[in-house]
Amino acid sequence: MKSALKKKNLVVLKVKDVKRDKELYLHQREAMMALDQSIIDKENNRFAGLIVLPTGGGKTETAVRWVLKNFINQHKKVIWIAHRRELIEQAFESVEKNAITALIDKRKHFNCRIISGEHGSASTIERNDDFIIASKDSLYRGLHHLEEKWLKYHKEVFLIIDEAHRATAKTYRKIMESIDKNAKKFQVIGLTATPFRTAQYEKGLLKKVFKNDIVYQVSLRTLISRGILAQPILKTLQTYINVAEDVSEEEAQLIEKNDTIPPDIANFISKNKVRNNRIVQEYIDNKDEYGKTLIFAVSQTHAVVLNTLFHERGIRSEYVISNGTDLFGKGIISDSNKEKIKRFKENALDVLINVNILTEGTDIPDTQTVFLTRPTTSEILMTQMVGRALRGEQAGGTKNAYIVSFVDDWQNKIAWITPEKLYVGQGVWQDCENNPASFRRLLPLKQIEQFAKIADDTIDTTELEKIEFIKTVPLGFYSFSLEKTNEDGSTFNKSCEVLVYENNKTSFEKLMDKLTAYYSIPDAKGAKKLAKIFADAEDLSVISFLASFGFYSSNDSPTINLIDDVKDIVSHFEINRTAPPYIEFKEREQIDIRGIAQKVYDMELGGKKKKAYIDDVWERNSFLQAYFNHKKLYFRKAIDTELLKLEEPELYSA
Incomplete structure (x- = not known):
């Protein structure tokens, strides 16, 4: 069966x-x-x-079970659309x-066909296919095959759209219009x-697609x-291991x-003694709590x-590793692995280490x-890893779940998925905004680049240094992701963070209000006008548009790539018809570099006394450490700049 799916993208599933x-x-x-009622x-x-x-509530299984019972069982046809390979595989496995x-109970078997860039094109669709699981891009490209080979023969079709907030995109709309x-x-x-907010006053495209709310x-x-x-x-723990120097x-x-x-980097991480001992020591120090x-x-x-350590x-530990892969490239659990898992279930082991196996399909309630010692760019994989500890007491699990992330220094080159980002907006982990380590993981790359420039003596940052330090600290940022297309037609998620400062907060608020008005009515003149503005290849019309909201009127903030940021925000509006989530930096006032410099200046601290005072501030203030990406050089450079402003104000008056 599995080889048939590999070659022909079709499985005859026996009930x-x-x-x-x-x-x-x-x-x-x-x-x-x-x-049922609706x-x-x-x-x-x-x-x-x-x-x-x-997330973790069983969306896929709930929908799959319902359509199997009410449609496949009644010899009716089902299409399941998703935008990523992982979601397609997840849907098939649930079916x-x-x-x-x-x-x-009315059928002995049915045909399930997979349509994607990896499994087969829409040209392979046949009239007797019962359950089609497809990537939206592959189905869109072969829409005429769906119409001629399948739709013309079936007059009743049920469609499921996974991650439905994307359903306003052109590809989804064209598929739905065809059906x-x-x-x-x-x-x-x-x-x-x-x-989603789909109230009467917010009738956008999403409301138009899902008209029954x-x-x-x-x-x-x-x-x-x-x-x-x-x-x-x-809990987020820094390993302080730089793994990105040669990337x-x-x-x-x-990687993203x-x-x-890459094997060489994976090998470096795997054999790093400091990192591995940090992982083991963290468990030992909190053994009773972690369980x-x-x-x-x-x-x-x-x-x-790790197992040796x-x-x-x-510590009673074991490890399980993959013995080959199945048709979707997932680890196969051997008999020896099953025995180890059994011992873990029966509490004969305290720790079980695994590689590419226990993300799903194995029930250890x-x-x-969960220790996340490997990074991932996959939302699905992060969901699966975190989900292994999220089984609650009523489901045979635990009251609390500890999610411990071990974070290496990748110099912000890669948009790794984090537990915080995964659950932003779901109303559970807002406290991560007040967690210094967690905030650092959400801190945009642009802010880190600013510190790096100041610390680089070869770069002239005089204009940036003239700005009052607190004004260079963002009030917060809009955080969201966009689906982008590679040259080969494949898709990837771009992580977007748009910084908001004192001087542009009002401008951003006015912009969000205007965009909300533009996109509140489908196909309105405002949205069409905006599309024309942002089609300007030289960005001149965009600059004029942004200037009308007060952008560029003040330079009391770090230089940012405003045009690209706003283009991303507009793309988010085009898809979601609402403003992106905003994360506030609630502890901003703790980043009081001016106050630290003022105390050094007033008390005439120098030499060892100055160093001792600054070291003490650094060690006691975890938010400062998090904000400066745990790089003390950036922190010291910021203090020295503020001291120079106090000692030689005329240098910054021009």
Whole structure:
């Protein structure tokens, strides 16, 4: 079966004889009942709504089980669209797992076809395909094949759109228009973890796509309060290991795109004694608190090294590594690995180290802690790794889940996915904004570059240094991601952070209000006008547009690439019809470099006394360390600049 899928992108899934279904969580049952009431009971020929379940809430399984029971079982046709390979694979695996008689009792088998750049094009679609799981780009490029080979024969189609906040994009709209034109009965459900505001006064394209609004919604807080998910407790630990010195921009792009660390760098990380001992010591120091701990290692070598160190310290540990891969390139669990996992489940082991295996499919509900010792650019993989510890008490898990991230110094070359970024906007981990280490991980690259310039004696930063230091500290930043397309047609996520300072805060607020007005009505003149402005290749019209909001009127902030930032914001509006999330730097006033310099100046501190005072401030203020990326040189340069302003103000008056 697996080789057939590899070559022909088609699997004939046999319905397994499982008559006793598992017990679903309350929110999953509620979601399925809401779908029944909205779609099955009313028999609407046209329906489009949203299911909003938080990350870890089982969106994919809930939707898959419902369409298998209500559509595949009734010999009706289903299309599942996603924008990433990982989501496509996740959907297929859920379909395969849930093809059971408890859900499908009127069929013995059905055809499931995968359409993507890696599995097969839309030209392979056949009339008797029952469940099509497709990437939106591949399906869009072969839309005529879908119409001629499939849609013309099937008049009732159910469509699921994963990560539905993207459904306003042109590709999704064209696919839906094609199905709508050809099918007599066409119903759509969008899946998302992000609650959308689709009130009457905010009728944008999203509301136009999902005209029946939210069918069912439950918050992450609710699932935690019900004990279904554990309360996550984040901890970020710096390793202070520089692993990016020899990484070129081209290599960084490949790492970010493929989520694969080059062998030489992986080997360096895996064998670094300081880093590995830091990992082991962190567990030993907090053994009672962390409890049963699952570690995600960088490589097989890393797993072996860590396991040896744990044994030397008297910790009951083991490691499991992949013995080959399945058709999607995922690790296969051997019999010896299964035995180790069994021992971990039965509490015969305290620590289990793994490489590319235990992200999904293996149930270890009472895992208390996850150590993230390998970075990832994949939201899905991060979700899976974090999710291993998020099983709540009502689900056989724990009350609290410790998510411990070990962060190397990549000099901000790569937009790694972090637990903080994964859950921004879901109302659970806002406290990470007040966590110094967590804030540093969210601190944009542009801010770090500013410190690096000041610390570089070969660069003239006089104009930047004239600005009052507190005005160079951002009030916060807009944080979001955009889907971009490579030259080969493949897609990747660009992490965007737009810094907001004292002097441009009002300008940004006015801009957001104007963009909200432009995009509140589909196909309005304002949005068309804006598109024309931003089509100016020389950016002259963009500069004029931004100047109308007060940008460029003051230089009391660091130089930033405002045009590119605003273009990204506009792209976000085009997709989401709303402003991007804003993260406030709540502890900004703690970055009081002027006050530190003033005390050194007033007390006439010099030599050893000056150093002792500054060292003491640095050691006691974790926010300062986080803000300066844990590089004391940047901190010292900032103080020296402020001291020079106090000692020689005339140098900065011109």
